[in-house]
Amino acid sequence: MKFIFFICLPFVHSESHTFFTLYIEINGQTIAGIPEISSLSVLDERQIDYYDGETKKLIPRQDWMKEFTSGDRFEEYIEFRERAQQINKISIHLLMQRFNQSHGVHTYQRMCGCDCDDKTGDSNGFDEHDYDGEDFISLDMKELRYISPVPQGITVQKWNYDRKQLDLLKQYYTYECIYWLKKFLTLRKVDLERKAPEVSLLQKDPSSSVVSCHATSFYPSAVTITWLRNGQENHEDVDLGETLPNVDGTFQKTVTLNVPPDNWKKDQYVCLVEHEGKSIQTTLTKKNIKSNYGKLLIVRYSVEVVVLLS
Secondary structure: OOOOOOOOOOOOOOOEEEEEEEEEEEEOOOOOOOOOEEEEEEEOOEEEEEEEOOOOOEEEOOOOHHHHOOOOOHHHHHHHHHHHHHHHHHHHHHHHHHOOOOOOOEEEEEEEEEEEEOOOOOEEEEEEEEEOOEEEEEEEOOOOEEEOOOHHHOHHHHHHHOHHHHHHHHHHHHHHHHHHHHHHHHHHHHHHOOOOOEEEEEOOOOOOOEEEEEEEEEOOOOOEEEEEEOOEEOOOOEEEOOOEEOOOOOEEEEEEEEOOOOHHHHOOEEEEEEEOOEEEEEEOOHHHEEOOHHHOOOOOOOOOOOOOOO
């Protein structure tokens, strides 16, 4: 038997940010190396930590998260994670009874988090529960009530009756969750501010007249790439590419120049990359060109969480 949990989030614009924690509970016989209780948090499509019930330790998945593990609110963050895991562990046994299941491998997943828009200030929370890979219960934040697409989801009646708990959840997703989102964004920003562009000249093959000036691994996203011809800005036969996100939170951009190789001898072409007040100049010569352009991978989608059980 094989279970696959797969999450794929679309590209998140740099002005919009999402933070969520995915909890996974497995009941029944499992294979070695896969704990019954585990969870992970994701910020803007990038996993930032991992926790499981066996080690009872939060493992940072980003260098900047290591600073957080020595901070004042780290213990509070861990306690919240552990409480949620214990509640979910009880839930899976209740669900097995409700679905009239006495044995076998069953899974319970909960994904809860929030998103916010830097430009508009709008924010939203979400709380989604799955059982055996199917939608089970979800929170409607606008109506502030839980809904379920299956008869076994009668739990929503009890949850919706508890208005005090719903109000606490609203407070959490409106304020506390946004606090953690912005805190992690700040920690990430401090780390990413040290990211200067890595610049390469790329060409599909030596006979091609198209040369790309590729800047990558820089943060923040504002960058200017200009082709110079004999020291002057050159806009002829130049194609400006989009600024695209990398999976680590940095950015990349490519600007191509279409000029026959014979012209390189008559004129001097230089790629000028300007970022955060600093500039990098790379002269177009055969020596400076890399011929692996065809292998360049541009990532628009990234988050995948996969657990396989044999």
